[in-house]
Amino acid sequence: xxxxxxxxxxxxxxxxxxxxxxxxxxxxxxxxxxxxxxxxxxxxxxxxxxxxxxxxxxxxxxxxxxxxxxxxxxxxxxxxxxxxxxxxxxxxxxxxxxxxxxxxxxxxxxxxxxxxxxxxxxxxxxxxxxxxxxxxxxxxxxxxxxxxxxxxxxxxxxxxxxxxxxxxxxxxxxxxxxxxxxxxxxxxxxxxxxxxxxx
Amino acid sequence: xxxxxxxxxxxxxxxxxxxxxxxxxxxxxxxxxxxxxxxxxxxxxxxxxxxx
Numbered sequence: 001x002x003x004x005x006x007x008x009x010x011x012x013x014x015x016x017x018x019x020x021x022x023x024x025x026x027x028x029x030x031x032x033x034x035x036x037x038x039x040x041x042x043x044x045x046x047x048x049x050x051x052x053x054x055x056x057x058x059x060x061x062x063x064x065x066x067x068x069x070x071x072x073x074x075x076x077x078x079x080x081x082x083x084x085x086x087x088x089x090x091x092x093x094x095x096x097x098x099x100x101x102x103x104x105x106x107x108x109x110x111x112x113x114x115x116x117x118x119x120x121x122x123x124x125x126x127x128x129x130x131x132x133x134x135x136x137x138x139x140x141x142x143x144x145x146x147x148x149x150x151x152x153x154x155x156x157x158x159x160x161x162x163x164x165x166x167x168x169x170x171x172x173x174x175x176x177x178x179x180x181x182x183x184x185x186x187x188x189x190x191x192x193x194x195x196x197x198x199x
Numbered sequence: 200x201x202x203x204x205x206x207x208x209x210x211x212x213x214x215x216x217x218x219x220x221x222x223x224x225x226x227x228x229x230x231x232x233x234x235x236x237x238x239x240x241x242x243x244x245x246x247x248x249x250x251x
Contacts, residue, residue, distance in 0.1 A: 072211060072214075107247070110243075114250055115243075116246045116247055116249055117242070117246045119242045120239075123237075123240035126233070126235060127236055131233075138233075138237075139233060139237055139240055143240040144244065145244065146244025146245045147245075147247050149244075171248050171249065181246070182242055182243075182246060183214070184218050185235075185238055185242045187215050187218035187219050188219070190215075191220055191225075192226035192231065193226075194223060195224075195226035
């Protein structure tokens with residue numbers, strides 16, 4: 001992801017890169033915050049103000065545990081996902097700030113693009129059942145923030161492109177870290193779901 | 200699918216039980232659901248580094 005960002009790979013090492021990263025980060029945060037609000041509103045519409053679904057906690061617990069095992073390679077389950085990509089022609093646009101913002105907005109919504117892990121769906125579910133709309137928005141905004149972090153880390157470095165590619169290579173060699181982190185988070189959720197059900 | 204990262208069945212079981220127990224404790228904490236949601240969203244966001 002880092003390697004595809006406009007200022008690092010295709011742009012010069014100038015101050016405009018900061019502006020582009022700020023635009024992109026703003027897009028990510030706004031897109032993901034709006035996703036949280038939308039999920040919260042839609043869930044309330046579907047299940048009422050109480051947001052209670054009978055036995056839902058038990059189902060959540062079992063499904064989260066299964067997806068935890070999926071990320072650890074024990075079982076194989078589908079992760080529904082769209083394959084929309086940012087149009088390649090955007091790269092050539094002169095309005096880099098707007099392109100970066102729109103790019104961030106699309107990625108921030110998350111569910112419209114490739115979804116790498118089941119954690120995204122469970123985070124969305126917890127946002128949907130949260131106490132209020134602001135909490136839902138902030139939960140999903142964390143997704144946008146995490147997506148922006150690598151860019152924020154690299155933008156100020158003198159040799160951003162080289163560093164970014166080296167980082168990308170390292171990341172790709174350590175796929176197990178991502179899988180294990182997702183497995184752990186989903187087991188945490190499985191335990192929490194069971195606890196909520198038994199309470 | 201490869202088992203990650205080469206965990207034995209016993210290690211997997213211990214991992215699942217340990218983290219599930221931690222999740223059960225977190226569930227009773229104030230704002231436990233929101234904390235879990237933030238953790239999941241953050242993990243999902245960072246996992247995008249591995250996107251194609």
